[in-house]
Amino acid sequence: MSDQEDPLARIADALERLAPDRRKPTDWLAAPAYSWSDNRANPVAAIAAPPLGVFRGIDRQRDLVVENVARLAEGYAAHDMLLWGARGMGKSALIRSSVAAAQASGSNLALVQLGVTALEDLPRLFYRLAGIERQFLLFIDDLAFAEDDAMGPRLLRSWLEGGVDARPANARLAVTTNRRSIVARKAGEAEDAMNERDLLDDKLALADRFGLSIGFHPCSKGDYLAIVHAYAEPRGLAFEEGEALAWAMQRGARSGRTAWQFVTELAGRSGRSF
Structure with missing residues (x-):
């Protein structure tokens, strides 16, 4: 497919014409991890993460994440992941540790951490990564949308599945959040019986786009x-x-x-x- 036929390419070209990026191009093969903000990637020399052996009380969750990350690292079919639930139970650390473990096994998988404000820049990032001979795990930590934010959840649903600007085949998303649905429920929604099911379905539709939705609970x-x-x-x-x-x-x-x-x-x- 030519760049002219690719919606991601057209979007990226239009953005470049409006605001050309005169900075040095990112070497997407040089670092184990990157942080993405302000339309640019900053290389990270090392991933700070505990060894997988220190995780306790989340054996099932650990195994699911490690296996899925290993599949992505090998270029096999892998899921986008939603890690939700109790604070402080290792959701973010487990993502980093799983990538570090894959890299220690010889994989060239890279971790790209995104700030929540970088969501609007994802089409440009997707376009850049699509042409790189490397696998990427895009990581959004502690994601939550405001009650009145209708656009953010819709964009994320589109990127995960079905949209013209969906993420490329060599990249998957990993998101951590405290809410299973990611989107906050407004006060009074549960009392409105006529609209409750539709509202709940709309909110869960975002969480359902993730192939793996893994809950974390307070430990004993x-x-x-x-x-x-x-x-x-x-x-x-x-x-x-x-x-x-x-x-x-x-x-x-x-x-x-x-x-x-x-x-x-x-x-x-x-x-x-x-």
């Missing part, structure tokens, strides 16, 4: 302590389980993030750095 006391042990023991940090639980109680949540913060506190007290 046992899982929380297992996470603390997984972080503390390799660093030679001893602790009392009662103190670890008190730390979580003071912060109102048992989660992987809370566990890491507690271990950071232990290290600081001991005069150590990571």
